[in-house]
Amino acid sequence: LAKTTQPISMDSYEGQEVNITCSHNNIATNDYITWYQQFPSQGPRFIIQGYKTKVTNEVASLFIPADRKSSTLSLPRVSLSDTAVYYCLVGDRASGSARQLTFGSGTQLTVLP
Amino acid sequence: DVKVTQSSRYLVKRTGEKVFLECVQDMDHENMFWYRQDPGLGLRLIYFSYDVKMKEKGDIPEGYSVSREKKERFSLILESASTNQTSMYLCASSSGSGFSDTQYFGPGTRLTVL
Numbered sequence: 001l002a003k004t005t006q007p008i009s010m011d012s013y014e015g016q017e018v019n020i021t022c023s024h025n026n027i028a029t030n031d032y033i034t035w036y037q038q039f040p041s042q043g044p045r046f047i048i049q050g051y052k053t054k055v056t057n058e059v060a061s062l063f064i065p066a067d068r069k070s071s072t073l074s075l076p077r078v079s080l081s082d083t084a085v086y087y088c089l090v091g092d093r094a095s096g097s098a099r100q101l102t103f104g105s106g107t108q109l110t111v112l113p
Numbered sequence: 114d115v116k117v118t119q120s121s122r123y124l125v126k127r128t129g130e131k132v133f134l135e136c137v138q139d140m141d142h143e144n145m146f147w148y149r150q151d152p153g154l155g156l157r158l159i160y161f162s163y164d165v166k167m168k169e170k171g172d173i174p175e176g177y178s179v180s181r182e183k184k185e186r187f188s189l190i191l192e193s194a195s196t197n198q199t200s201m202y203l204c205a206s207s208s209g210s211g212f213s214d215t216q217y218f219g220p221g222t223r224l225t226v227l
Contacts, residue, residue, distance in 0.1 A: 034215070043117070043203050043218025044156070087155065103148075105155035 004088050004104035011110050018075045020107050022088030025069050033064060033071045034089040038106070044087055048073070075109075083111045116140070117219035119204055125225045132191040134222050136204030143208060145187035146216065147171075147179065150201040162187055194226045 005023040012018045024033070032051050036044035048055055050062040050071070061074040075082060088104040120135035138145065144163050148156040148171075158171030160179040168179050176198060180188045187206075191198055201223050205216040 036216075041220070043205070043221055044216075045218070046215045049215070103156040103158075105153060 004090055006086075006088055006104040006107045008105070009108040009110070011112060012078055013112050014079055015077050018078050018082075018109060018111075020073045020075075020086055020088075020109065021070055022073070022104055023070045024088070024090045027068050027090055031068075031090050033062065033068075034091070035060070035062065035071075035073045036087045036089065036103075038085045038087065047086075078109075078111045080111050080113060082109065084109060117204060117206055117217050119202075119219040119222050121222050122220060123223050123225075125227065126191075126194050127227050128195055130191075130194045130226075132194050132224065132226075134189040134191075134202055134204075134224070136187045136189070136206075136219055137185055138187075138206040138217070139185065140206060140208070140217065141184065142206040142217075143184075144206060144214075145181065146205040146207075147177075147187065147189045148203045148205065149173070150203055150221070156203065159189065194224075196226050198224065199226045200224060 003026060032049055034049040035047045037047050038044040048057055048060050048062045050064055052064050052068060055062045063072040073086060085106040085108050087106045117138045126132050146161045147159040149159055150156050157173050159173055159177050160168055160171050162168045162181040165181055165184050178190045178192060201221050203221045204219040207214045207216045
C-alpha cells in the first residue's frame with residue numbers, strides 16, 4: 001500500500017501562497033494522487049487530482065516530480081476561508097481494490113489575518 | 114448537484130445496542146464507501162461496495178457489517194456497539210471502475226456510544 005505522510009499542521013497569512021507536501025514513497029505505477037479539503041462538520045471535498053508533472057484548476061495547483069514519490073498542493077493567495085484540513089489520497093484509478101486507497105492523516109491549515 | 118445524505122448528524126447509543134447508519138446517494142454511482150474519522154488518524158476505510166449486494170472489507174472492518182440492497186443506499190451496521198466505536202462516520206460515493214475517481218462525501222454522522 002502507498003502510505004502517505006503529511007505535516008500535521010501549517011499556519012499562513014492571508015494573501016500568501018501555501019504549499020502542502022505529501023510523501024508517498026511506495027506509490028504504484030497506476031496510482032493517481034488526489035487532494036481533498038475538509039471543513040469542520042462537513043465531509044471532505046475534492047480539490048484536484050493528478051498523475052505526473054503539474055495540474056492546475058481554478059482552486060489549486062498540484063506539482064508531482066518525475067519520481068512521483070511526493071506531491072505538493074499549492075494554494076495561491078489564501079484567505080481565511082481556506083482554513084481547513086487537507087488530505088492527500090493515493091490510489092489506482094483504473095482498477096483494483098478500494099483497499100488500495102490510502103488517505104493521509106491530513107494537514108490542518110490555519111490562515112491568519 | 115451531487116448529493117450524498119446520511120440519516121443522522123448526531124447519534125447517541127448504549128453499549129451493546131445494534132446501530133444502523135444509512136447513506137443515500139442520488140448520482141447513480143456504482144461505488145460507495147464507509148469511513149471512520151478519528152483525531153490524528155485521518156480517514157480509515159471500513160467497508161466499500163462496488164455494486165448492489167457486492168461488498169469488500171476495508172482496513173478496519175472488525176465490529177461492522179454493511180448492506181447494499183439498492184444501488185443508491187449503503188448501510189453500515191454496528192452489530193453490538195462498543196465505546197471504542199465512538200467516532201465520526203463518513204459515507205462517500207464515486208462512479209467509474211477505479212476507486213480513485215472523485216469521491217463525494219456526505220456530511221458525516223457523529224456517533225457516541227455510552
